[in-house]
Amino acid sequence: MQPFICRGGTPPTPFKFLLCTLPSRTPKFPYSTSPLLSLSLSLSLSLSLNMSTWLLMLLCAAVLVIIIIVGVTSIFHVKSWVLGRRKKLRRAQLPGGSLGWPFVGETIDFVSAAYSPCPETFMEKRRLLYGRVFKSHIFGSPTIVSTDAEVSRFVLQSDARSFVPSYPKSLTELMGKSSILLINGGLQRRVHGLIGAFFKSPHLKAQITSDMQRYVASSMARWPVDGPDHHRPHLVRIQDEAKLIVFQILVKGLIGLEPGKEMDFLKQQFQEFIAGLMSLPIKVPGSRLYRSLKAKKRMATLIQKIIQEKRRNTNSRAPRDAIDVLINDSSNLLTDELISDNMIDLMIPAEDSVPVLVTLAVKYLSECPLALKQLEEENMQLREKKLMKGENLEWTDYMSLSFTQHAIAETLRMGNIISGIMRKAVRDVEIKGHFIPKGWCVFTYFRSVHLDESLYEDPYKFNPWRWKEKDISTWSFTPFGGGQRLCPGLDLARLEASIFLHHLVTNFTWVAEDDQIVNFPTVRMKGRMPIRVKRKS
Numbered sequence: 001m002q003p004f005i006c007r008g009g010t011p012p013t014p015f016k017f018l019l020c021t022l023p024s025r026t027p028k029f030p031y032s033t034s035p036l037l038s039l040s041l042s043l044s045l046s047l048s049l050n051m052s053t054w055l056l057m058l059l060c061a062a063v064l065v066i067i068i069i070v071g072v073t074s075i076f077h078v079k080s081w082v083l084g085r086r087k088k089l090r091r092a093q094l095p096g097g098s099l100g101w102p103f104v105g106e107t108i109d110f111v112s113a114a115y116s117p118c119p120e121t122f123m124e125k126r127r128l129l130y131g132r133v134f135k136s137h138i139f140g141s142p143t144i145v146s147t148d149a150e151v152s153r154f155v156l157q158s159d160a161r162s163f164v165p166s167y168p169k170s171l172t173e174l175m176g177k178s179s180i181l182l183i184n185g186g187l188q189r190r191v192h193g194l195i196g197a198f199f200k201s202p203h204l205k206a207q208i209t210s211d212m213q214r215y216v217a218s219s220m221a222r223w224p225v226d227g228p229d230h231h232r233p234h235l236v237r238i239q240d241e242a243k244l245i246v247f248q249i250l251v252k253g254l255i256g257l258e259p260g261k262e263m264d265f266l267k268q269q270f271q272e273f274i275a276g277l278m279s280l281p282i283k284v285p286g287s288r289l290y291r292s293l294k295a296k297k298r299m300a301t302l303i304q305k306i307i308q309e310k311r312r313n314t315n316s317r318a319p320r321d322a323i324d325v326l327i328n329d330s331s332n333l334l335t336d337e338l339i340s341d342n343m344i345d346l347m348i349p350a351e352d353s354v355p356v357l358v359t360l361a362v363k364y365l366s367e368c369p370l371a372l373k374q375l376e377e378e379n380m381q382l383r384e385k386k387l388m389k390g391e392n393l394e395w396t397d398y399m400s401l402s403f404t405q406h407a408i409a410e411t412l413r414m415g416n417i418i419s420g421i422m423r424k425a426v427r428d429v430e431i432k433g434h435f436i437p438k439g440w441c442v443f444t445y446f447r448s449v450h451l452d453e454s455l456y457e458d459p460y461k462f463n464p465w466r467w468k469e470k471d472i473s474t475w476s477f478t479p480f481g482g483g484q485r486l487c488p489g490l491d492l493a494r495l496e497a498s499i500f501l502h503h504l505v506t507n508f509t510w511v512a513e514d515d516q517i518v519n520f521p522t523v524r525m526k527g528r529m530p531i532r533v534k535r536k537s
């Protein structure tokens with residue numbers, strides 16, 4: 001049953017449904033004006049007219065007939081072209097599925113599954129009934145859900161002529177029109193290219209490595225050797241520790257700020273800002289969204305001050321942070337406002353996801369002693385080798401730790417920090433025989449692909465060894481998305497996680513306390529991953 005579908009590709013609102021089902025009311029005139037009748041009328045009239053008038057009328061009639069013939073023929077051609085095109089698209093079927101209840105659709109089912117330990121059950125049930133691609137109605141929009149790697153690949157590789165990003169209203173309001181997460185076309189490619197190249201640069205990786213080593217070491221140095229009663233080791237919440245360190249690294253990489261008063265101010269405002277990302281889209285004084293927008297404004301003022309200082313002191317040194325890269329761009333498209341807004345928006349995907357990656361890795365490793373042992377051995381060997389040579393660890397050393405990299409890949413596969421991505425179709429699209437109408441959303445759900453037993457043997461088992469033979473750059477493994485908007489921070493995320501794990505396993509042993517993963521609205525540990533740590537002798 002497709003209760004709201006109006007063929008023609010427009011989003012099926014209940015109002016449009018009514019329009020589609022109402023009987024059409026073509027006006028009916030009392031007297032028919034057939035061509036034959038008009039011809040006989042004109043003949044009888046012609047008897048009483050003179051020759052020139054008669055000729056003139058004949059000429060007019062001929063012109064009229066020609067106009068009618070041409071008009072009818074072209075209408076026929078346009079119509080058959082449109083029909084032909086639609087027919088071609090219609091060969092693809094709207095996927096099976098249900099649009100659920102009016103207005104709410106299947107959102108309640110989706111959210112209740114998302115809060116459970118197995119959010120993919122929502123998808124699995126429908127996948128069994130309708131296949132890997134099905135239609136639904138979630139978060140106020142008719143949506144095609146894809147749990148098929150190939151369909152998702154097509155969506156992610158398409159540009160803004162077919163699909164554009166789609167986020168909840170509160171999020172788009174907070175990010176602003178010029179956010180990299182929302183802009184399309186040439187400007188998105190430009191900002192993505194500049195930032196991506198900078199994040200990949202060996203110079204930045206070297207800087208991040210030395211900063212991160214410093215911050216991690218000083219943070220871990222504060223962890224007491226013993227707990228208060230000398231029998232129970234000290235309790236540390238990994239998620240909090242990772243967040244503090246990663247935020248400092250991120251802010252330095254983006255805007256060049258060192259820890260201190262301004263960093264503390266930024267952190268405080270950022271917390272206020274992100275609290276509104278999933279709020280109701282009500283912008284009145286005192287509302288959550290309003291307070292978040294105010295916090296963003298305060299951050300933007302500070303960042304714009306930094307940009308102006310940098311513009312005044314331009315010299316030809318290599319860029320040290322993302323602002324340096326963007327202000328050196330010669331296109332004149334990147335205003336101070338666009339740069340400052342994007343610096344804040346860049347913190348959104350980065351601030352939370354890397355600490356969660358570290359936290360989940362600690363959780364999975366704690367539950368798999370064999371993997372933890374192998375990771376520890378690999379990191380101890382590297383440390384000893386470097387100590388013997390009297391060298392510091394470089395970013396390339398961390399990335400060469402193959403088992404650690406496999407453990408991070410496995411954490412990304414199982415943890416699904418970004419479970420999927422929403423796009424909106426801006427025209428009718430056909431993919432692999434599926435019809436996606438213009439105005440509908442597409443939800444490329446990575447989690448189901450990452451936990452698909454036809455792709456991953458024993459998919460719910462933490463098994464870093466599986467990556468020895470597997471390629472991480474395939475479309476069945478997309479923790480960082482893909483195509484036009486592939487995460488530009490993917491190398492940094494892996495590097496930061498490797499550095500944190502290295503310092504943890506080489507300096508401490510630990511016992512994890514009970515905790516559980518929460519998957520909605522963002523992935524995190526309920527108790528912030530408490531572990532009891534003991535410093536290694």
Ligand code: HEM
Pocket residue numbers: 165180181182188192250346349350353354357417418421478479480481482484485486487488489490492493
């Ligand atoms: C574990 C860590 C991370 C995960 C799982 C992750 C995941 C993702 C995913 C799935 C996307 C694609 C979004 C889309 O297609 O709409 C994305 C985009 C993005 N990520 Fe990450 N990310 C991580 C870390 C980072 C870091 C550290 C940074 C920056 C320092 C970053 C910056 C970005 C940006 C700017 C985009 C938007 C790119 C664009 O739209 O052109 N991410 N990320």
